[in-house]
Amino acid sequence: MAGGLVALFDDVALLARAAAASIDDVGAAAAKAGVKAAGVVVDDTAVTPQYVQGIAAEREIPIVRRIAMGSLRNKLLIILPAILLLSEFLPWLLTPILMLGGAFLCYEGTEKVWHRLRGHSAAHGDAEGQPPDENTLVRGAVRTDLILSAEIMVISLNEVASEGFWSRLAILAVVGVAITVLVYGVVALIVKMDDAGLRLSRSDRKGVAGFGRGLVKGMPKLLTGLTVVGTAAMLWVGGHILLVGSDELGLHAVYGAVHHLEEAAHEATGALGGVVGWLVNTFASALVGLVVGAVVVAVVTLLFHRRKERAAHGAAAH
Template sequence: MAGGLVALFDDVALIARAAAASIDDVGAAAGKASIKAAGVVVDDTAVTPQYVQGISAEREIPIIRRIAKGSLRNKLLVILPVILLLSEFLPWLLTPILMVGGAYLCYEGAEKVWHRLKGHSAAHGSAEEHPPDEDSLVRGAVRTDLILSAEIMVISLNEVAEESFWSRLAILVVVGVLITVLVYGVVALIVKMDDAGLRLSRSDKKGVAGLGRGLVKGMPKLLTALTVIGTAAMLWVGGHILLVGSDELGLHAVYGLVHHLEEAAHEATGALGGVVGWLVNTVASAIVGLVVGALVVLVLSLTLHRRKAGAQAH
């Protein structure tokens, strides 16, 4: 009896050690996959703050919380099941689906550029007279997040493609939760930094008060800069998705040209080659994104938007 009990304890200990090793493996793989997707995470962080511009201070965190919940649903309930099933049964469909999402990002970025060129001041005045509708803001943010989250999850999936199905599932769940907490935690800190600055500015200590005043003065400029960066990020990520996807589908010309320019810049700039090559690729991707996005905006303006305007006139 005692021997059987000892054997049972040995088996339990062995299972526990195996489980701990598996958890360690999942954590390591999730960390590796998250680092690989870091570029898109930065884009996601830059894009999101623009959705709470013009919103009262007390509503900023609730809106970010709603967007974060939508992002988590995107990753775990929509994207994760789809990409796991597709990777098992129809892996060739992942690239075209991702390219459709990339085209949508290009459209979003190009539309923002178009509205700014048409006249930012008029749009700004209108926004002050009519405060943004929170539900519409959240829906728009979650739609954009769907594309960026899909890119993050597909990049992560590619990093763990050799793992078993259940390991991939566990790793991608960890990645989805980790990145969502990271992105929206940073966004919340950014948008509330002016409130923190206001509190610090009331301090009796001159240095602390000066820091607080600096934060209060600097935050509007930071948010404006993040809006610009977010728009550029949409064009960059969308264009890059289209470039890589077209190459994977056998259309090598544009991707080959960009890759050639990147390699030439890398070789011509010596120690700074890596940075300069990356900048060339980024700018080229953004240009591709702007061109594709502008074409989508033009087509929609001549068709869907014109039809809507005609229906409203009647």
């Protein structure tokens, strides 16, 4: 009996060690996959703060929390099951679906540029200065997050494609949760920096108070800068998705031209070649995103005007 109990304990210990090793493997693979998606994480972090511009300070964190929960739902309940099933049964569909998402990002980024060029306010409130509708803001942010999250998850999936189904599921779930916490934790810190600065500005210590005033004065410029970065990120990521996707589908011309320019810039600039090459690729991707986005904006605008004209004709007929 005692011998059997000792054997049972040995088996339990062996299983525990195997489970611990498995957890370590999942953690390492998740870290590796998350690093590969770091570029899109930066884009996601830059895009989100623009959604809380123009709202009351006490509503900023609740809105960020709602967007974060929507992002988690996107990753774990929509994207993760979809890409796992597609990767198992219809892997060739992943690229076209991702390209549709890239085209949507290009559309959103170009639309923001167009509104800015036409002199429309970047604020989310209406012309009478009314506060923006929170539900509309959250829906817009979660919709944009869906595309960025899909890019993050697909990049991560590519890094663990050789793993078994359940390992992929665990790794991608860890990546999804970790990146969401990271992105929206940073976003929450960014949007509350002005409040922290206000508290510091009331300090009796001159240095601390001066730093606090600097934070308060700098936050509007930081948020405006993040809005610009976020718009550029939409064009960059969307254009890059389209470039890579078109190459994978056998349309090599545009991707090949961009890759050739990147290599030429890399070779011509010596020690700075890596950075300059990346900048060339980024600029070219954003340019592709702007061109594709302009086409989509034109088509959507034309369809919208036609719908309005038909509605007006229908109303006149009645």
